[in-house]
Amino acid sequence: MTSAATISDVAIMAGVSIKTVSRVVNREPNVSEKTRDRVAQAITQLRYKPSLAARGLAGGRSFLIGLLYGNASDSFLGELQRGILRTCRERHYGLALFPVMQQAPDMQADVLGWIGSTQPDGIILSPPLSDDTALVDALLESGVKFISVSSAGTGRGPAVHIDEAAAAQQMTRHLIGAGHRRLGFVKGPADHVCSCLRYEGFCAALSAAGIPFDDSFIARGDFHFSSGVEAAKQLLSGPNRPTAIFASNDDMASGVMHVAYQKGLTIPGDLAVAGFDDTPVSRQLWPGLSTVKQPIQLIGQTATERLLTDISGAKNENSDNGTEPKHRLAEREILPFELMLRASTKG
Amino acid sequence: MTSAATISDVAIMAGVSIKTVSRVVNREPNVSEKTRDRVAQAITQLRYKPSLAARGLAGGRSFLIGLLYGNASDSFLGELQRGILRTCRERHYGLALFPVMQQAPDMQADVLGWIGSTQPDGIILSPPLSDDTALVDALLESGVKFISVSSAGTGRGPAVHIDEAAAAQQMTRHLIGAGHRRLGFVKGPADHVCSCLRYEGFCAALSAAGIPFDDSFIARGDFHFSSGVEAAKQLLSGPNRPTAIFASNDDMASGVMHVAYQKGLTIPGDLAVAGFDDTPVSRQLWPGLSTVKQPIQLIGQTATERLLTDISGAKNENSDNGTEPKHRLAEREILPFELMLRASTKG
């Protein structure tokens, strides 16, 4: 293996200056067809690949997007990464991961330190980090470009997400439409904005249908399977149990189903169960779990596109009149969700 | 937000040369206590973070590990990433992802191109890529350091994994021990080395127990849920159906359970089911799925450690006598697995 070709190798081979090669690589204008072809050919022959590090250092950009995430579920992160990477690949950007340990006291310093040394051109903030006001403020102040995905967040900074409340409301309406009047709900963790919104949607549907709100039908979970188990035990313990339970995510819903089976209840006969997220498990459970599908890949893709657009926008933002209003990202983009109705709610 | 501090800011503040700051940052020897302290203090005050790009360019290393993966399951990748990132963070390394599209014709060029521009200091190869002889050969030839995880691979290059065959054999023995004599098996895709090994383990246990091999009890899947469904339909169609089915992974096992329910079979009463991987779904299914747990995080951690050790080893490999044998990575490291026995196999 010979060491990789550098830009000057290409320049020599094509008989042009280094700068011209750079122009071709970066698709800059003002290079004649002939030269461009000659350079392109040299590039292919030498298998030249520009060094990200050098481009970054010289050009002041790293060609890296950073993904910050807390302890979200694997399937969520997997989908999100797929979406992000699709756009990244198109635009010749790389993705660097940074798992944030939210409980750590110096979490913010950690994050800012990582950003400082990695110098990603933009950051994608996945829930529940997007709900962390202090972190978002720190990012805002640091001047890094960022965007939140799948979370309405704290209202600061741009975001791409679905209308969680509407989705929850629609699913609840579906349950009500199936004849249920005693509806249980398993909330998510209080510090997730989305779990509040889902709860709001649930409540809105109840009141729209004129169903009185019953506090004993509400349990709190933390989005994990085991908390769904606990919640279900609580909800299904009394004599006057709900006939349907809507859990704020699929993992907790599967916990609910677990308990139902243990108690000998049939699904959906004795108990209808609905979840949220359309994780793979919702299809694999028996019976299939009705749930809300977020277009997570699309969210990731969209967020990345906006971020990259914003980045290259900022790059060419040096001269001209400063009079025209700064081209900030449109603050939020709402994507459509989809109800996945499966056997767990169909009598 | 003022622009980030550079090394020369620190040097000025501490009243030393740039090089000395560099020494402190890199923990090089031969810096007096006093100087070191003074520099350290300046670093903290200025919140100085060395730029990866610059370090990479100047030092010839990128401080980046690349993770190449095909279409593995989210939970597998999630766990793996967690393990890798744990070590990365300790060693101040970053992780860059590269999803390989295996079906693409120019896949190898893609990968090599990415490596060329990103210039990761090392590469982790996750299955099923580690089984791709052509790719592994290309990497070997390119001279990048790499290590395969969770796969015995093609025998070329270092790897960290469990003894898949032994694990499958042990699980099979467990089923036999529970009294089963008609054992079904759902194979994985043929091009995954691990699915072959799992199958071998299954066969080994059968013959060790003197159970005749019945070809009609063997079905082929592709590690996805739906293929488990198909396989189960096939295996459970005849009159003389197996009393236990061992699927080569959890997703297919959950497909098997799905079909069993559809046919009105009880688990484990009418049919015992076992899987492989201990994905979250194995706990969330009803009844809980017996499965084999690989210590995936540990595998990721271990692989990363070896890779980084190898990298820094190679860095100091310039002078000295070339007589002592090259310090190659010990080729493979076998980690222990664990049988997770749950209700799906317990009568």
Next chain:
DNA sequence: ATGGTTATTGACAGCGCTGTCAATGCCGGT
């Protein structure tokens, strides 16, 4: 042909850091 454009190209400085090597200071031994 002449001046005025505009399209095309390259020389050069530097991005923030590390490796090399030379310079300095300090020690003990004679």
Next chain:
DNA sequence: ACCGGCATTGACAGCGCTGTCAATAACCAT
């Protein structure tokens, strides 16, 4: 006092690329 030897430090030249700006070529209308 003198020298070898080692610990400590800094000057300097790049790493591979991009931005700036000046130089040249090519073109147009007059």
